[in-house]
Amino acid sequence: MVLRESPFPSRALAALDGLAQGLLCPGFWALNRLLDLQPTTAERARGRRCCGCTGRALAGLACAALLLLSLPLTALGLLLWLPAQAARRPFACHQAVTAAALPPWDLQQRRSFTFVTANLCLLPSGLAKFSNLGQTLQRAAYAARQLAPEPPSAHASLIPPGHGEAGGYGGTLCGPPRPHGEGGPRHYGSVAVEVEGDAAEHTPAGTAKLLPADASQRFPADLSERFPADADFLCLQEVFDAGAAARLRQQLAKSFPHIVYDVGARGLQGCGLKLFGSGLFLASRYPLLAVQYHCYPNGAREDALSAKGLLSVQVLLACAQGQRVVGYLSCTHLQAPAPDAAIRSEQLRLGLHWVQLFQDAHEEPGDIVAFDVFCGDLNFDNCSRGDEPNQSHEIFKLYRDPCRVGPKQDEPWAMGTLLDYLKIYEEPVSTPENMKSGQLDPEAGDAWQGRRVDYPLREVERISFITQLASRSDHLPVALRLAVGPRAP
DSSP, X not given: OOOOSSSSSSHHHHHHHHHHHXXXXXXXXXXXXXXXXXXXXXXXXXXXXXXXXXXXXXXHHHHHHHHHHTHHHHHHHHHHHHHHHHTOOSOEEEEOOOOSOOOBOOTTSEEEEEEEEEEEEXXXXXXXXXXXXXXXXXXXXXXXXXXXXXXXXXXXXXXOTTOOOOOOOOBEXXXXXXXXXXXXXXXXXXXXXXXXESOOBOOOOSSSOOOBXXXXXXXXXXXXXXXXXXOOEEEEEEEOOHHHHHHHHHHHTTTOSEEEESOSOOEEETTEEESBXXXXXXXXXXXXEEEEEEEOTTOOGGGGGBOOEEEEEEXXXXXXXXXXXXEEXXXXXXXXXXXXXXXXXXXXXXXXXXXXXHHHHHOOTTOEEEEEEEEEEOOOOSSSTTOHHHHTOTHHHHSOOTTEEETTEEOTTOOOOEEOGGGTTSGGGSSHHHHHHHTTOGGGGGGSOEEOOBBOOSOOSEEEEEOTTTTTOSBOOEEEEEEEEOOOO
């Protein structure tokens, strides 16, 4: 299946969308600059701002005037933008043409795959100020540099038989096999999982199934100052700003030749008017065979303005004995406001249903399924009051969260992944090094304290929370490492 890069079926519609966005640009720029005048807590603490109070007042008046003057252009741009969105596919794809074929997979040899999931909070700078963040383009450039180190060597993903891997954990879920027909995919051997970010792993059923290599092992959480250098898949949330997405795509394409971006059904949709996309962004070192996106129809409050949903992909990992070895990966971002537990529960139900439909539609007889990962920002905590409907959701019967003992009880080493955004510039958590040591320092206070809203669900050998985006996001990224090998006799 060849995935067309442009989300529009014709150049004329793409040109119409470009014209509409050009007309909307002056009003958007003025509004964004107006909101961006609000200082962060770090700027307040420094006691100065580049233009001072008087300068901010004058800049605010100028931005407000420009916003008013641009209203006719904004109205015209909106009239052109809405029909263009109706014809738009809800994602764009970048797939580099690679001449090298995927290497064959010896089914007697173990392979490892590393997943990273992170909420980058890359909203337009004015909106990011409501999360005590700013400088969106600069933060995007920094994140891209850290996420895209030099590609690993060709054999870096191979693991000698009998050896495990160390890894980390973030926001992911995993579950037991689901039934398939006799001609459905086979599920390869056993899986050792190591997590270092926000990811979840689920195993569908077949004649064989994926099992944790050592399900009984218990391990402490680990803090890492760096993203894993051998990441195979990136699942990012809150990449709303178009300029930030472009910077990520440009930098990451050097290491991840297959990227899904600009995800979301904007404009007038069945679920209302969507001014923003979903914020989801997925990058892969492996070719994409199929991509599908669904918009949650029940977004409420401020979330109703964005097209939050579920992005699912099928990736081609290798060939073995003339058959495809594939993996499934889904990324999501659920309703954010804390009181909306019922909305999140319904979104999880829909997500599970869509994942099943996607896999049923794209599996082929003889496929060997190496993994099925579900990851993202689920926006609820396993122990907090008010999240009870989510804590007992059906998803925990289908997927296993390695940080979770049961509803309202986490493992003693589990850490929060959502930071207090008003305290992200305080000394204990202001740098990757400080954040790593601050977790172990009783004097760090509550600047670190956070809810665990980013979920990887799988049996894991080791869990790592990544501090590299300290003061650049209010979430901790998580990484998941799967070691897939033949089933023990």
